[in-house]
Amino acid sequence: MPATPIRPITVSIVSHGQQALILPLLDQLDRHCARSIEKLVLTVNIPEQDFVDTTGYKFPIVRIVNPRPRGFGANHNAAFEDCSTEWFLVLNPDIRIDGDVLAAMQRLARGDDGVLTPRILEPGQHQPEPYRGLLTPCEIILRRRPGYTPPAQPAWIPGMFMLFRSKTFRGIGGFDLRFFMYGEDFDICARLQLDGWKVHAVETVRVRHAAQRASQRNLRHLQWHVTSLLRVWMSRAFWRYRAALLRDT
Numbered sequence: 001m002p003a004t005p006i007r008p009i010t011v012s013i014v015s016h017g018q019q020a021l022i023l024p025l026l027d028q029l030d031r032h033c034a035r036s037i038e039k040l041v042l043t044v045n046i047p048e049q050d051f052v053d054t055t056g057y058k059f060p061i062v063r064i065v066n067p068r069p070r071g072f073g074a075n076h077n078a079a080f081e082d083c084s085t086e087w088f089l090v091l092n093p094d095i096r097i098d099g100d101v102l103a104a105m106q107r108l109a110r111g112d113d114g115v116l117t118p119r120i121l122e123p124g125q126h127q128p129e130p131y132r133g134l135l136t137p138c139e140i141i142l143r144r145r146p147g148y149t150p151p152a153q154p155a156w157i158p159g160m161f162m163l164f165r166s167k168t169f170r171g172i173g174g175f176d177l178r179f180f181m182y183g184e185d186f187d188i189c190a191r192l193q194l195d196g197w198k199v200h201a202v203e204t205v206r207v208r209h210a211a212q213r214a215s216q217r218n219l220r221h222l223q224w225h226v227t228s229l230l231r232v233w234m235s236r237a238f239w240r241y242r243a244a245l246l247r248d249t
Helices: 019-032 072-080 101-108 137-142 166-171 184-194 219-233 236-248
Strands: 009-015 037-044 061-065 087-091 113-121 161-165 198-209
Touching (some): 009 019, 009 072, 019 037, 037 072, 061 072, 072 166, 087 166, 101 198, 113 184, 161 166, 184 198, 184 219, 184 236
Parallel strands (some): 009 037, 009 087
Antiparallel strands (some): 087 161
16 A cells, blocks of 8 residues: 655745746656645746646645736745645755655754755755855855855755745744845844744755856846845844854854
8 A cells, every 4th residue: 555645845936937947846846755745836926938737746736926026035925825734845946856855854854943954066066055154244255265164054044945844934924025035044044043943954965956146147136135135234133143143152
């Protein structure tokens, strides 16, 4: 008799005219992780030619079509309104997986983990992306220099793959809508840790990132990036989290 499906995860993916990126990801989720997925919420943020048939997957796909574009946090917060599962996964269209990463991460989740992420392999790299320290101007510069020593544990994780415990996401009110794009990932990690939860990078699980790096090619994205960083550094959560990290060192 086949094993009973275990479906504790709602997945949220947002498309910004990215059908070509998303379809391979849907196939990989269907092939490797369908047993863990209750439903997938696909938000079409920018009008595009209708997706090919999405009814043939082992999990249902709920589609949200925005009348006008919304920000990263607003889209995932709206998707969370359709979440009734224990876990809520925020996933970028350009993530690629080669195995059942969701079941592996759930098995390794600790009781105080508020959000988990796998280790991320960037294009052309054989070692995962280094952990991020407290997001400051100095840290942004130093992490790009040879010889930089990353922290032993991440202070925050990028928003490309964030597996939230749903009660944590709900308890802190989801993403802060003051951030349109960029910065909301640091902010939510800071707030959930200030609320007593942990950020957990699962060492033994890896995924690939087909990085788009829009802020390095598009002046509008670069403007959003810089504006969001300024919002981070002016926020109460940043300064409270900074003080908490200093107390722990």
